[in-house]
Amino acid sequence: MADKGDLGSTLPLSRVKTIMKSSPDVSSISQEALFMTGRATELFVQNLARVSLEQGGNKNSLEYKDLAEVVNSVELLQFLQDIIPKKIKAMEYLKMMQKMQDEDS
Template sequence: MATEDTKTADTSDDKRQSLGNSKSRYLDNILPMARIKKIMKMDPNITDNIANEANYMICTATEYFIRYLSREAYNLDKKALSYQSLAQYVQDEEKLDFLHQIIPNKITVRQYKKILKENKDKVFDSGSDVSSSSEEEAEEEQEDEEMSGEEESEDEK
């Protein structure tokens, strides 16, 4: 009989520990729940208070998504997780279209200038009456100067 009582006590302790772990797990998110709650409240469509359980679920789902995304990007290049592998994975996966503008592929300053030149040529070749103000031209020239400065520093490395 004594062994049965010991087994019962052990299992009840295990249950208490698992309950305790679930409560502590509730508080063990990597992402800060308060900050996520603030971000959610910035949405004008959310007028009601956000329940702690909902905030926890959003936090947990976000963490799982980040883990999934980083794991898949790491699998592209087994050596290390890099921005380039992350951007490549986002560009290749159709289901991640919503991230294309947030995580674009890295391009060099030369490639950027070439794209700008091609876009300008397309606009002028189409025959449309597109006139840019002198302010816009000055901003573009300033951006080109900043980009060329960055390009020179990259070439020095």
């Protein structure tokens, strides 16, 4: 991870550029925009991890369930619910699907 004094990016900027270019609305990307998008992404991920670690039960490690809980409880992060959903057991999922089918009938 980069030091606070180091302005270098830890994310591969070529990957960030590929993701940015996947949008049909993007035709060209300046180096400054690429760098700032990469840096903003790093800061976002660091903040998400820090908040999840603080709210999680274990202060020494970060688990998926901690991330999913923060995503589901913090309104600003709910756009990530499709990417980081809460884990449920297969039996619970099947019951949910059955209930939805019963309601539709």
